[in-house]
Amino acid sequence: MVALDEPLPYVGVTPMQVLTAIVVLIVGYIVAKVVVASFKRGLKKTKLPELVVEFLGRFLSALLYVAVILLAVRALGIEVGSVVLGLSAVIGLILGFGMQDTLTNLAAGVWIAALRPIDIGEVVEVAGKVGKVNAVGIMSTELLTADNVLITIPNKLVWGNVITNYTRMPTRRVDVNVGVAYGTDLDKAIKVAMELMQNHPKVLKDPAPAVVVTELGDSSINLQLRAWAKTEDYWTVKFDLTKGIYEAYRREGIEIPFPQLDVHIKEMPK
Incomplete structure (x- = not known):
């Protein structure tokens, strides 16, 4: 023992x-x-x-x-x-x-x-993620995406990255791009687009809407409709103008071309 x-x-x-x-x-x-x-x-x-x-x-x-x-x-x-x-x-x-x-x-x-670059309920893009600010804590920030996914981002990544705040300002410009075929009467195409924006109830009169030629593309002359709207109406105006310009150009006989590729086959001598 x-x-x-x-x-x-x-x-x-x-x-x-x-x-x-x-x-x-x-x-x-x-x-x-x-x-x-x-x-x-x-x-x-x-x-x-x-x-x-x-x-x-x-x-x-x-x-x-x-x-x-x-x-x-x-x-x-x-x-x-x-x-x-x-x-x-x-x-x-x-x-x-x-x-x-x-x-x-x-x-x-x-x-x-203290500085509030983002706030509860605002839609922002930070660290490559886009969503509505659900919470701002002392350690992390929560974003809620459009498809109801909760993303938690450490605050150091929020503060150390570029922050894009989509809803902070009361108004936003809605840009809709559309192409018309070469040979189109541009004055007519611009007039139709202007009338579409001016007649939309949610498009603001000031700043006034505008249509600009942005590019002479490979298969189309590219136009951009620029309309101002209240921030909460942004997506409604965006959808309406995108759908409306297609229907208006189709109704007026203005062609919206699509990219085409011509392939030429050359036979080699036997």
């Missing part, structure tokens, strides 16, 4: 020290859980966001677990000075990388909240 105070072979620690270390780990784990739970309950009574409460809870939990491990190591009779130095270096490295993104997101969230 091995005495509790005699060192174990090849290990150098006594069974009593091992038992003490195990007890320290178990009790320390339970105490850490209780302390963290109480800490989080106290924070939840404040106005801090849930994400911040969770982050602080995890941070405190990590610190307490490290302290418990150090106490268990000391219970084994091992000098904890070198262990502390090693753990400090590892923890510092981990926190350095982890906190870098966290602090960047926090700072970006503060700037977004």
